[in-house]
Amino acid sequence: MARKQTFKRRPNKAGTVVKLSGKRRKPYCAKITAGRDQITGKQIQKSIGTYETWEEANDALTLYRLSSKKIITNQEAQALEPDTFRQIMEIREKDMPTVAELYSKIEVEYVNRFSAGTQRRYKACYKRLKEIHDYKINKLTLPKLQDIFNSFKDKVSKDSLADTKVLVRKIFEQAIIAGAITKDDDLTTYINVESTYKKFEVKHSSFTLSEIKKLFEDNTFEAKLILIYIFTGARPSELLNLPRKNIHLNEINEAKEVSYIIAGIKTQAGKNRIIPIHEVIKPYVEEILGDKDTFMPYFQKVPYEAYKRDIFNKTMKRLDMCHLPHDTRHTFSTLCELNNLNVYTVKRIMGHKFQDLTKDVYTHVLISNLYDEIQKIKVF
Structure with a gap:
């Protein structure tokens, strides 16, 4: 009887390789943690590809982790393993959520818990982000976000822009929880919310x-x-x-x-x-x-x-x-x-x-x- 093949265990939070059942050309599946179930707390895993050998799947996980953690650039990762990198990027882009998809989850789990007035305020903030609703979260750049905030600096108050920044931060947090991006990809810290808007204030006065x-x-x-x-x-x-x-x-x-x-x-x-x-x-x-x-x-x-x-x-x-x-x-x-x-x-x-x-x-x-x-x- 052939001895069962065993493989070295990967470090925590570094993904895992599992062998799929049946006869397959590529039986080894590389999986990463994509978040946790809100109710059970169990890890939610997603596949980044299947491979012919355990070593190839393990290398794919290492490559994925190095590139996602910005330890090496995408160009360096592509140079190391072109085919593996291409497969990883295809799966990553396919599963990458848009700003609209992330907001819909935030609206249910966060925004709807507040009063009607606060809900209206958040919806107004989301409306200001209309230009990037269909953007994949990993495609957002600081210049793009700052351009949006600058376009409203003479239209709304600093408090309103600050509320919009809070919403953008919640969107990035949701993407991090979902495992789509890392903490290093959160750009909200650097968004400037200065405003030149001066609201016309009505002063108290009795009716004549x-x-x-x-x-x-x-x-x-x-x-x-x-x-x-x-x-x-x-x-x-x-x-x-x-x-x-x-x-x-x-x-x-x-x-x-x-x-x-x-x-x-x-x-x-x-x-x-x-x-x-x-x-x-x-x-x-x-x-x-x-x-x-x-x-x-x-x-x-x-x-x-x-x-x-x-x-x-x-x-x-x-x-x-x-x-x-x-x-x-x-x-x-x-x-x-x-x-x-x-x-x-x-x-x-x-x-x-x-x-x-x-x-x-x-x-x-x-x-x-x-x-x-x-x-x-x-x-x-």
């Missing part, structure tokens, strides 16, 4: 009386919602997901019919506070609430971001106004001051903490008093 009148005249759903914010002084996110049980319309309090909202976030003084509803916006509250269980269920997932993007900013652009969402709260405070409302009543409605602890803790303002006070606001 003429602008408030323009919102009333517009009479759209968006304008009505903005007016509700102006006449309640509520923060943008305080009303969007407000449950129906917190909206009290036409209730009898102290022998008087009143309407009010119980809302509030952020501070102890601001939570669960009573916000009286001004008569001019009561029809709008009734209309928007309708028979729904929440005031604005559309905004349940990303309330502030969706309101700002889809409602507020679009309305400001359409009506040629220049404001930020929080300006409605500033406007409420200004209207209260112009109409000489009681300062402690205004603080209570807006959820501000009193410096006078006696008034803050021991003065119990009735709902009817708050309601009467808010009706003093006149804009026409």
Whole structure:
């Protein structure tokens, strides 16, 4: 009986040679580790070719390792073993992932774990890389990447470019994990993210009386919602997901019919506070609430971001106004001051903490008093 042939074991992480079953012209398969299974942790191996002898397969692995680790250049490797090198390169290029393929994996395993806003930011970053989506990861060069970043330096902020650089780093990391490239091939360290972009900043300012009148005249759903914010002084996110049980319309309090909202976030003084509803916006509250269980269920997932993007900013652009969402709260405070409302009543409605602890803790303002006070606001 012939003695079983044994071969010297290769060093760890240097690949392995296995003999395939059956009668084959090239029975020896050279395999390298191409990553690890995310669940089991086991090595994922891929073949770099089959050979007639164990020695040829072993030499192929050595050649592959030397060239991939940049110990020798591709030209030197080709000069040593032209046929073996050509076979290795054909397999390497065939399995080499593109930027788009690497991003699709990152999107599932990394990007989708974040909030909707962060996901949009990463998708915007990926869109900036459109020019290299179909590039094989090993074909990317620093000049190519830098050209892309330079093309956006006067269009987006430094923070946005920095986010894009983070995404590029994640793409390279994914390629390293997959065994497509080595750590030495990661080019992100050298990408410059300097930016000359200067964003036009809108400063906080109250709506003028003429602008408030323009919102009333517009009479759209968006304008009505903005007016509700102006006449309640509520923060943008305080009303969007407000449950129906917190909206009290036409209730009898102290022998008087009143309407009010119980809302509030952020501070102890601001939570669960009573916000009286001004008569001019009561029809709008009734209309928007309708028979729904929440005031604005559309905004349940990303309330502030969706309101700002889809409602507020679009309305400001359409009506040629220049404001930020929080300006409605500033406007409420200004209207209260112009109409000489009681300062402690205004603080209570807006959820501000009193410096006078006696008034803050021991003065119990009735709902009817708050309601009467808010009706003093006149804009026409």
